[in-house]
Each structure stands twice: as C-alpha cells, then as structure tokens.
Amino acid sequence: MVSILGVGLGVAALLVVQTVMNGFGEEHRLRIRESFGDCVVIAKSPIEGPDVLIARLKADPEVISASAYTEGPALARRGAFSGVAFVRGTDPLATDQPVRQYVVAGSFDGLDDGRVILGIGLARTLRVAVGDKIEVWSPVMAEQAEKGKAPLPASLEVCAIVRTGFTEVDDRAAIIPLRRFRELWSLGERAHGVTLRLKDPANAVATAARLNVGKAGLNFIPWQEIKKNFLEAIRFEKTMLFFLMFIITLVASFSIGSTLFSAVIRRTREVGVLVALGAQRWHLVGLFGVQGLLIGALGTALGFLLTWGILYFREGILDLINSLFGNGDMVANVYQFSKVPLHYDAMDFVVAAAFTLIVTTVAGLVPALWAAGRKPSEAMRDA
Amino acid sequence: MPKVVLQATGLKKSFASPNGPLAVLRAVDLVVHAGESISIRGSSGSGKTTLLQLLGGLETPEGGEVFINQVEQGLVTPRKLLGHGVGFVFQNYQLMPELTALENVVLAAKIIGRSQVEGKARELLQLVGLGDRLRHLPSQLSGGECQRVAIARALINEPAVILADEPTGNLDETTGKEVMKLLLEVVAQRQTALVLVTHSREFAEKASRRLVLAGGVLSSA
Structure with missing residues (x-):
C-alpha cells in the first residue's frame, strides 16, 4: 500500500x-502571438504602400487578417517624470486587437488621435492614470529642433492602461492610432511592418516561408522566431x-x-x-x-x-x-x-x-x- | 522384484566449519523399491536431513548421483522432477499460512501445472481424516492436523517416493503415533515408497527396512 x-x-x-x-x-506562446502577431512582415526600410501588400496577403487562404503597424521610440513626459516609450501605431478600428483583453483600466475603444494607451510599467514611471495627459516627443521633433524650429510635443490623454505580462511590453508600450503615428513621425503612407493572423499558428514557420516566396526585400518572421530564446x-x-x-x-x-x-x-x-x-x-x-x-x-x-x-x-x-x-x-x-x-x-x-x-x-x-x-x-x- | 523408484550412489556432502570442511555424508548408497518403507535413524547432526534433501533435490551433492524412477522417462535426477517424483513431509509441516487445508493441497498440484485436482485433494483430505476441515487455515488446525494436510499434499501428485523428515517431531506422543500410523497406511495402500527419517526407534521399527546413518555412511540397523 x-x-x-x-x-x-x-x-x-x-x-x-x-x-x-x-x-x-x-500561455506564453499565446501571449507572444497576441502581442506580436502570428507572423510579422518587416523590411530594411519602411514599407511603401502597405495597403497593396495587405490586400495580397489577405487573399491567401491561410491568412485571417493583416494590418499595418508602425513603431518607434519616443520620449514621454508628464511634469517632472519622463521615460522612453516604444510607441506603436495601430489601426484602432481593426477587429482583431488582442491587446483589448489586457486592458486593466480605461477602454480600448476610447483610442483616437488625441489619446494613447500605455503599458502599466510606463504609466507607473510617468505617474499617470486614465484621464491624465502626457507629452510625447518623437525623433522627428528632435530633428526639427536641431534645424532651429521649435516643435511642440504631442499632448495625448491616457485612455487605457494594459498589462500583457511581458515586462518589455508593459514597461515601454504606448499605443496610438496609425494615422497619428505617421503624422508625428512624418512617415507619409508608409508603415514599419505588417502583422498577420494565421489560421494555423502552429504552422506559422512553414506559412511564413511560403508567403515570403517572391517578395524580395520583405522578411516574414513567424511568432516562434520572434521570441525564440x-x-x-x-x-x-x-x-x-x-x-x-x-x-x-x-x-x-x-x-x-x-x-x-x-x-x-x-x-x-x-x-x-x-x-x-x-x-x-x-x-x-x-x-x-x-x-x-x-x-x-x-x-x-x-x-x-x-x-x-x-x-x-x-x-x-x-x-x-x-x-x-x-x-x-x-x-x-x-x-x-x-x-x-x-x-x-x-x-x-x-x-x-x-x-x-x-x-x-x-x-x-x-x-x-x-x-x-x-x-x-x-x-x-x-x- | 519391485522396480527401483529411487537410487542414490556415492553421495557426498560436507559443510564449512571453523576447522575446515566437515564431511557429513561420505559415500552414501541407497536403493528404494516401489512400495517399500525405509527408516533412517541417527544421532543429531549425523546428516539425516541433509541426506533427505539430497535425495529430494533440495540440495546438490558434492559427489555421487540421485535418480528418481519415472516410468515413461526412465531414471531422472530429482531436481528436474521436484513435485513430480518426490513428495515431502517436513517436521514443521511447511504449509502456506494464508491458504486453507484444501488450497494447500491443491497448490502442490497446480504448481507443477496440473489442473482439475480439487476433487482429488478433497479425497486425500478425506483419507487423512480431515474431510470436515477443508476450509480451515493452518492456524485453525492442530499440529497433528497440519501434518495430515502435509501428508495429503505430499500424495496429491502421486509421487514415486515420499521423503518424510521427522514427521512426528513436533507432535505429542499420541498424535505422533496416529500420524505415523496414517502415513504408513496410506503409503502401503497406494504402493508409494517411503523414506522416513526419525529419532524414534519405535517408529523406525515399523518400516520394512531399517537403516542407521553414522559417520557419514548408511548401514543396516
């Protein structure tokens, strides 16, 4: 016995x-996919006319959705507190925004050109809560200042705070609408990349390799490679x-x-x-x-x-x-x-x-x- | 002349002692015929039990050979035929404590691959006077009854020879006499040979041939 x-x-x-x-x-694999997409398409320089690429990718039977994104560092400040924000421009109307489920305060739907969603770590650094305003300085503004201009920082109201569980996301993330990002970064109609949602995420490596064929200059990275280590x-x-x-x-x-x-x-x-x-x-x-x-x-x-x-x-x-x-x-x-x-x-x-x-x-x-x-x-x- | 059922020639066995190997059996020869009963007496430590174990294949001799008669196969060494050609009756019965009287008898048959033996086991227990004690555990039986179960167990496989090692050693005088009487009766009735090791002169006298083991050699009493 x-x-x-x-x-x-x-x-x-x-x-x-x-x-x-x-x-x-x-759970971690799911978070990675939700935070970064099942597959990310990037290039050495910003992608020109991403809508054409998105339309082509959406036509593939393996692709559920495709949306352009932009990203870049910026200085975020509120009063005496400041921090480096990794700003991501995304389409607020896109139906599949996994980040919605990680909202711990405020509402994702409140996101517009005058608002921002912050990672909880960054919000703590800046000592802000939903409803507070922060200033965001993009690298483009710094360039303008160098040329003698006096750019004004973007003033954005915090509409939501998210906690994904990934420290590097939570401590730096600032999400704004894609249009607003392009404006602040002077990107025109370009995008830094495209995120894809796939029917079979487990097969993302093969799908990414297949989609990459015939698209020189673009690099399709499956989610397994994004956080490989x-x-x-x-x-x-x-x-x-x-x-x-x-x-x-x-x-x-x-x-x-x-x-x-x-x-x-x-x-x-x-x-x-x-x-x-x-x-x-x-x-x-x-x-x-x-x-x-x-x-x-x-x-x-x-x-x-x-x-x-x-x-x-x-x-x-x-x-x-x-x-x-x-x-x-x-x-x-x-x-x-x-x-x-x-x-x-x-x-x-x-x-x-x-x-x-x-x-x-x-x-x-x-x-x-x-x-x-x-x-x-x-x-x-x-x- | 009845056929030979057991034959031992030149059996030798010694045990280690502080003064070197101690020879217990020097050159033992023994022939046992069907239906014959042989008693072997000797002082303590003379090697009676060892001889019995060599005859039954429970020990390996240092020299000599033992054969058990099997009609179909000729003379076969006993180790290969444990349970077939030899039946043992031990001084302390050696019954399985968790098994009933009936199960103990049946086990001896099943262990050598025989089946459908329950009826025969009942018959044998009846023969030894335990027809009403079939479902009793050894702990619920007296010493004499346990030894009767052991005799039934020794008979279940119809052995050529039964080797009995002091079968009355653990019993009182009256019970001992009863058990001995029973043992001699059933072997005679079934024409089974018996080799009986005993201290008792009285029981030894009842055998058809009486031997004495002394100095590692068997001789007639």
Whole structure:
C-alpha cells in the first residue's frame, strides 16, 4: 500500500509539474502571438504602400487578417517624470486587437488621435492614470529642433492602461492610432511592418516561408522566431523539471524494490516450500515481478487520479500556499495569469505510465531473481 | 522384484566449519523399491536431513548421483522432477499460512501445472481424516492436523517416493503415533515408497527396512 502511494505521488508530481509547465508554455506562446502577431512582415526600410501588400496577403487562404503597424521610440513626459516609450501605431478600428483583453483600466475603444494607451510599467514611471495627459516627443521633433524650429510635443490623454505580462511590453508600450503615428513621425503612407493572423499558428514557420516566396526585400518572421530564446528557455525548463521529477519517481521505485525485497525476505520459508513443491525459477520471478508490475499499475492509476485532483483544486492549493507563505497571488502578480494555466499532453501521461511500469517491474524482478536463486533447503532453514 | 523408484550412489556432502570442511555424508548408497518403507535413524547432526534433501533435490551433492524412477522417462535426477517424483513431509509441516487445508493441497498440484485436482485433494483430505476441515487455515488446525494436510499434499501428485523428515517431531506422543500410523497406511495402500527419517526407534521399527546413518555412511540397523 505504501509502495503504491509512493509510486502514485511520484507519478502525480511528475504529471502535475509537466501539465502546469505545458500550461505556462502554452500561455506564453499565446501571449507572444497576441502581442506580436502570428507572423510579422518587416523590411530594411519602411514599407511603401502597405495597403497593396495587405490586400495580397489577405487573399491567401491561410491568412485571417493583416494590418499595418508602425513603431518607434519616443520620449514621454508628464511634469517632472519622463521615460522612453516604444510607441506603436495601430489601426484602432481593426477587429482583431488582442491587446483589448489586457486592458486593466480605461477602454480600448476610447483610442483616437488625441489619446494613447500605455503599458502599466510606463504609466507607473510617468505617474499617470486614465484621464491624465502626457507629452510625447518623437525623433522627428528632435530633428526639427536641431534645424532651429521649435516643435511642440504631442499632448495625448491616457485612455487605457494594459498589462500583457511581458515586462518589455508593459514597461515601454504606448499605443496610438496609425494615422497619428505617421503624422508625428512624418512617415507619409508608409508603415514599419505588417502583422498577420494565421489560421494555423502552429504552422506559422512553414506559412511564413511560403508567403515570403517572391517578395524580395520583405522578411516574414513567424511568432516562434520572434521570441525564440524565451521559448527555448521554457522548453529547457520543462526538460529540467522532467529530469528532476524522473529522479523522484526513481526514488519511489527504489522504495518498491526495498518493500518487495523485505516481502521476499519475510516469505523466505514460503519461497523455499514453493521450490520444494516444484515451483520453477520463472514461477517465482513471475510472482514477484507481477507484484512489482501490479504496484506500478495501481500506483500509476493513483498518480493519474491525484494529478487530476491536484490540478482540479489547483487554485485552492495555490491560495493555501500563498496564505501560508504570504507571497500574494504570484500567478497574477508575476505572470499576469488569471489562474494557473494547464495544458494536458497525452504523451506526458503515456511516457510517465510506461516509465513507471518498467521501473516498478524491474524493481520487483531484482528481489524475485534473488529469491529464485536461493536453495530451498537454505530458504526453509533460514526462515 | 519391485522396480527401483529411487537410487542414490556415492553421495557426498560436507559443510564449512571453523576447522575446515566437515564431511557429513561420505559415500552414501541407497536403493528404494516401489512400495517399500525405509527408516533412517541417527544421532543429531549425523546428516539425516541433509541426506533427505539430497535425495529430494533440495540440495546438490558434492559427489555421487540421485535418480528418481519415472516410468515413461526412465531414471531422472530429482531436481528436474521436484513435485513430480518426490513428495515431502517436513517436521514443521511447511504449509502456506494464508491458504486453507484444501488450497494447500491443491497448490502442490497446480504448481507443477496440473489442473482439475480439487476433487482429488478433497479425497486425500478425506483419507487423512480431515474431510470436515477443508476450509480451515493452518492456524485453525492442530499440529497433528497440519501434518495430515502435509501428508495429503505430499500424495496429491502421486509421487514415486515420499521423503518424510521427522514427521512426528513436533507432535505429542499420541498424535505422533496416529500420524505415523496414517502415513504408513496410506503409503502401503497406494504402493508409494517411503523414506522416513526419525529419532524414534519405535517408529523406525515399523518400516520394512531399517537403516542407521553414522559417520557419514548408511548401514543396516
């Protein structure tokens, strides 16, 4: 029973960590796609007449939507507080604006030529809230000042504040309408790039490569490439955690080995009698090996059940941990996730079950082979 | 002349001791015929149990050979035929504590691959006077009853020879006599050979041939 519980806990630890890590990975991948698009089209210089390109891209069956964007650094200031803003010009009327769901104050729909949406970090730096006004100085204004002109900064009212969970976005983002950006940056009708939403984001690498064909000077970057290092880090983290959990399960299997070994020792006399009655070596190996397999199977089933239970009640468990250690809601504060994310991967369950069954069967076979190798006369005498 | 069911020639066995190897059996020869009962007496440590274990294949001799008669296969070494050609009756019964009397008898048959033996097991338990104790665990039986179960278990596979190691050693005098009487009766009735190791002169006298093990050699009593 203790062995089954040990295996169950090992399997549950392995699967809970894997499933939550998968969840975090999936959530981060989604954030990357929502923040940067499924695919970004950029060029060495601003794209002339992006509407023609957008129309062509929209005609592709894999493309759901395409919209031009502009971006560039600017100085943002309010009174004595200032900061570097990474301003993004976007179409406020575009239907798919994922940033809408990250609005924590104000309203996205309030965005117009006189308004701006700020990342929460930048808003804190400037000490502003919704309704406050900030001044924005673009590099073009600095150039004008160099030529002796006296440009006035753009005065924009904060209409919304967003929190995406990406520090580099939240600490610097300032979103204004595309038209206003072009005006402040003197871009004319040009755009810095085009973001695409694809039907099958998982296949973005292939789609981007296909779309790029015949479009010299343009570079189609799928979302997997945009934050490649970050995604690699998540994958590496998952692999390392799997390795650690693997050791936990291995430790549990050693406990099975020792339990079965003591069971064999305890039953030394019976083992001797069985041999005296004609039991073959494989009988004993089968008997104790099957016991190991059974412990593994029941432990795996228990592990699956525990995994489901822990994940089902994960919010309550997390609340308990937070209340015990006083860390506040880490998931919300650090990761900006409303709840602990999950992503069930069938392969994780298959691997965990196969691994556990193999290890527990082997752990059962070792004492079985020892028992089978003993002389029955010794076994009966030692008992 | 009845056929030979067990044949041992030049059996040797020694055990390690602080003063070097201690020879327990020097050159034991023994021939057992079908239906014959042989008693082997000897002082403690003379090697009676060791001899029995060598005969039954539970120990490996350092020298010599043991063969058990099997009609179809000729003489075959006992290790290969544990459970088939040899039936054991141990001093302390050696029953499986979690199994009932019936299950203990059935197990001995099932372990060598025989099936449909429950009826026969019931019959044998009936024969040893335990027809009403089939579902009792060893812990619910007296010592004499446990030994009766052990005798039924030894008979279930119709062995050529039963090797009994002090079968009455753990029993009181009256029960011991009853068990011994039963054992001799059933082997005689079934024409099964019996090799009986015992301290008791009285029980030894009941065998058709009486031997003494002394100095590592068997001789007639």
